[in-house]
Amino acid sequence: MTVSETGSASLDIATEDERIAGLVDLVTVADSTTETIPVEAPFDGERIGAIPACGEADVELAVERAREAQRSWAERDIAEREEVLSRFQDLVLDRRKELLDIIQLETGKARRTAFEEVQVVALTAGYYSHRGERFLGREKRKGVMPVLTDVEVNHVPVGVAGLISPWNYPFELALSDALPALLAGNAVVIKPAEQTSFIALKGKQLLEEAGLPADLFQIVTGTGPDIGPTLTETVDYVGFTGSTATGRIVAEQAGRNLKKCSLELGGKNPALVFPDADLDRTVEGMVQGAFSNTGQLCIAIERCYVHEDIFDEFVDRFVAATEELELGATYDFKPGVGSLVSEEQLEKVTAHVEDAKASGATVHVGGEARPDLGPYFFEPTVLTDVDLDMDLCCEETFGPVVSIYPFSTTEEAVEEANDTDYGLNASVWTSDTEFGRDVARRIRAGTVNVNEAYGATYASIDAPMGGMKDSGIGRRHGKEGLLKYTESQNVAVQKGQGMAPPDGVPFWLYAKLTSGALRLFDKVPGLR
Template sequence: MGNATHTATLSADLVDRLTRHVVSGGGEKTATVAPFTGKPLVELPVSTAGDVAAAFSRARAAQRDWAAMPPRDRVEPFLRFHDLVLDRQTEILDILQWETGKARRHAFEEVYDAAAGTLYYARQAPRLLRRSRTMGAVPLATRTYVHRQAKGAVSVITPWNYPLALPVGDAVPALLAGNAVVAKPDTQTALTALWAIDLLIEAGLPADLWLPVLGEPAQIGDPLIEHADYVAFTGSSAAGAAVAQKAAARLIGCSAELGGKNPMIVCEDAHLDSTVEGALRACFSNAGQLCIAMERVYVHESRFDEFTAKFAAAVGDMTLNSELDFSADMGSLTYQRQLDRVAAHVDDARAKGATVLAGGRPRPDLGPLFYEPTVLSGVRPAMSACAEETFGPVVSVYAFTDENDAVERANDTEFGLNASVWTKDVARGRRIAERIRAGTVNINEGYGAAWASYGAPMGGMKRSGLGRRHGHEGLLRYTEAQTIASQHFVGLAGPPGTSGQMLAKAMTTGARLMKRFRIR
């Protein structure tokens, strides 16, 4: 464990450079707080409902010319953005740590993700958006293709826990698809998103295509849906359900990545040392404030005692501090409300008979929002930590008897976002994975293998979300599929003078021939 005394903060010039992008005309300001110190960090402009309407008006005007560009030309700013993110990583790592309190190693995951995810879509967008030929109504005579039109102006609403990876991950494919984006990042971590917008404009993105607004959902949440042609939302399941209802009322599409109570299954043949090391990342990255983090660990009964002893010892050895370097294994929580929720879950479990194997207490000596990484055993359904998402550095361990038991318990949740299976037999791991009702399952990894497979879809089942980011769907969700068909040589009603009876007979014969010769 360690501590740090910070004597510097974010420069006024940097803050001014970034906040000039916010669409705000009222002059109202709001202050954010540094999680490491509890002291004021920056003042940010606040947007009104009118500002949101103005942002969409500007975005739509800019989007017309942008959508008219060939996709191969739209990719150029994004290729430059990839390099700039990696080149300027020290600056954004500092901003990320100041705004979130996360350890630098976890901040770097966001930097890598912003660069790598952008590069994937910059490479793939021209191919994904190319018109695609499909079978016409009448072979040779009907020529049909699918054209992809941009939705128009898209709302991207993102939370505070991954303030670089999530805004970039949703906005970049929307922009590459030919849309404009009006973004609402969480105010506490807005500078990080504003840094990405500033950098992409520097890389050549035309002005007004990615416009940020700042404010509380009660003030600007509804306008962000009322003016949008599509909504990409990341947040809690309750908030996601409300967004989906409002989008449905307007008959516009939405995607939502929501909460999780993610299970990790440790089979009897797992290599325990590497499993323990992987569990540290899976459970405590970003202090557990990660929707795809593991909060439930199921260990085969024959290895339960050995695993829990090794895991608890490793958790107790983790380094916590607020240094702006790579020395910490875990950083601070971001909000007081998260600290309160973590403490409430642990205290409730302890009071009802659970055993704290590691951690279990706040660490105000390190900073106002630090809480030790915590391992609980003996957690039962009556305890809030059992089924509710903690969203903090708390994990419960359980023993299971066989694969059926493990799968049944892994699926015993309203959530279905991510899961993890640990075994030396990868084929067995895949068989188990396919029985788990979760949008992604990692074998011998907690979350990174599936998340960073950008060509594969990522999202949740059940109350963990709608739609997918990443993969083809991550870009095509921002488009409307338009079918264009042209008729040649002969009309669908046959040559002039063809009777209805003759047409029916010809079409019947044709249908049988096309089946016989596998034309259809």
């Protein structure tokens, strides 16, 4: 693995400090809030600023302001809401350098991965800005009595959506979830991860510049245990992206308060490589799928199952490609791998690898921290001989670590892929795409890619994305990702005869005639 040269690819920290300090003013705080939480840059561990440590009063104030603003926003034409998203897309693309700088400063990720965030937010804004009327407009449905019963379905905004977003993709997972909620006529209150709140605040600033009413999009900063419960209790909808353990807590709180919720949680994602796979393409895609964002990606590949006929060749090629990855703490597009986000994350990744090594796993490349690059760097790591007794085998590592296993039959591969409590993402690698589709349908995961690691499903915004099993409930993207922020309302207009027997008709005769009509309706095309 090579190390990137810093050269001119550094950031003017003084300028960034100024920029970031101004964003703090966008946090919703009550007069009594004075405590702050320091924020550091993972590249060097240095403090870059501080955010307010919000409490219950701040959350209640944010929700109150959002609820007031939502009433008039919901009355606006859908086309007006679409225009805000369209202008926001332009601003995201125009200001991408500034956005990339802030994302890297807060997360320590490689700039290539930061660009993925900007790209997906722009894609999401563009997608929904053209589909509001199509997805939210009144839908005609069949009435119980043809001609006499007119039925329509309206999609009514839930009110205030509360979103709890993570640190690994802080711009994308805050804004991409907020955009459809806003288009649906809701207000949004976001609690971003305390490590990465500044980029969410920058998103708020751009939305308001695009024409979004100021109070409609509120941000409260602080820790989950301090303000998460209050947020869940006071909003009308809860969206959470993060660990399965925390997701269970959020789901319990939402359920106790009878709030709708969606949860995108952890994954221990498998890849299945069949003997006819194009190994050049597969290795390239798998390296991206395993080590993008230094493996801190819920849909990243952590388990790789390779057919025994090509196992040795694949391992050799995959290890060689991993060795070529460039690590670096720079603000240019040269490095492919950046830093982990924190000491806590470094400790978890290190513990998984050390446990595997002590229990007999073979490390082919990597396996060590790199303090020479920065306090939280860890080498991309490839292991074999990993078994069920190792933490690495079954627990989500959320770092640049992948384990490779041989298989002999398709049935065995599918069984191994499904042998997990998680079901978020998977990939299948084969030259026979119809065979790949068939295998994909047998894998219990919310998204399955054929000859791609995760980008094909995730970037196809028109299709829903989410998890099965312990990987969550609900979906983002597509029509489903918009309508989840609404309540379906059935409105029926009855003309002429009502739903009871006409005057003077005995009920026995009414029942007989109605039964006959039901039989007729079922047999006549167009009336069913």
